[in-house]
Amino acid sequence: MKVALHGLALKKEFFLEVKSLFLALAKHNFEIFVTKQFDKQIRAHSDLVSPYWVLENKEEMAKMDFMISIGGDGTLLDAVCQVGNLEIPILGLNTGRMGFLATVATDSIDQAIGHLADHNYQIESRALISLQQNKKLFNGLNFALNEFTIHKRDTSSMITVHTYIDGKYLNSYWADGLIVATPTGSTGYSLSCGGPLISPEAKNLVITPVSxxxxxxxxxxxxxxxxxxxxxxxxxxxxxxxxxxxSTSVSSEVKLSVKKEVFEAKLVKLPNYHFFDTLRQKLNWGFDMRN
Structure with a gap:
């Protein structure tokens, strides 16, 4: 099987884990490919000698069986952009902090790769949000796994966001901004602004005002x-x-709307993992904080 590795601004001390990952992949006879961004980091920070190939274009990416994101949740979000509509399953190796999306700990690398090799996993389909506009933005990568956000540009006055659902007027938000989050994104920026948690399989979007x-x-x-x-x-x-x-800046003349993207992000779910387990661990649910 072929696996692509992707990392962004990985700290030098984590390349010991990268070496362990390469060894585990080689032991299970994976063909190893890396993105151009990750190749630069390997050359700059590692004495890694294991053989690998650099992905040069999307046609080569389309041949991958998996992508492994090495970093935090931000790196996994970038991996979703790398994969795009190819819907290649993504596994997140967590070297960050929260790890709502990148759920594999660095001390479980060999076990995780064994599960991949043995086909002992499930694939979770996560909805993406798509931005529609009358001007080309974001180099054509007009989708997101977590959220779309409108925000004031400076620290002065608030903005007014007149919002419509299927053309029907909903509300005018006088605020610092407005978030439209997917169920996956409900644990991110939206949550910090008072938005609800939504189970990943729910067929919803949440609109959350910022201040x-x-x-x-x-x-x-x-x-x-x-x-x-x-x-x-x-x-x-x-x-x-x-x-x-x-992020990018736009004028009020640009017409903006969002809806669910026609393709999805595919996340690898290993055995003994559940979204509720992650919530309890990351949010300290079930612990008596009074002591």
């Missing part, structure tokens, strides 16, 4: 079959929009 001026404004959950459109007003001519960690 709203009106205290009676609350997040709302809508069907992921909806198309959500916006009209933005403010004292400045430019606003920030983002898809996960990728």
């Amino acid at each position: 709203p001026h009106n205290l009676n404004v609350r997040p709302i959950i809508v069907s992921d079959e909806s198309e959500i459109s916006f009209r933005i007003e403010g004292r400045t001519e430019k606003f920030l929009i983002s898809l996960d960690s990728r």
Whole structure:
């Protein structure tokens, strides 16, 4: 089987784990490929001598059986962009902190690769959110796994985001910004702004305001079959929009709407893993914090 490895700004001390990963893959006869970004890091920070090939284009990427993301959740989000509509299953090796998406610990590398080799895993389909606009943005990568965000560009005044569901007026949000998150993204920026947690298999999107001026404004959950459109007003001519960690500025003249993407992200789910386990671990659920 063929596996692609992807990493971003990996700290030098984690290349010991990278070596362990290469050894485990070689032991199970995987053909190892790496993205161009990760190849630069290997050459700069590692004395790794194991053979591998560098992926040069999307045609080569399409031949991969898996992609392994090495880093935190941000690296896995970038891996989703690398894969795009190829829907290659992605496994996240966590060298970061939270690890809602990158769930494999560095001390479980050999066991995780054994599960891949033995086909002892499941594939989770995660919905993506797609940005529709009348101007080309984000180099054509107009999708995200976590969220789409509209945000004021500076620290001065708030903005007004007039929001419509399938063309029907919903609300005008006077706020610092507005988030539209997928179920996967409900554990991210939306959660920090008071949004609800949503199970990954739910067929919903959540609209969460960022620091709203009106205290009676609350997040709302809508069907992921909806198309959500916006009209933005403010004292400045430019606003920030983002898809996960990728941001760009736009003017109020740009027409923006979001809906569910036609393809999905495929995440590898290893044995003895469940989303609820991750919630309890990361959010300290089930622990008596009074002691």
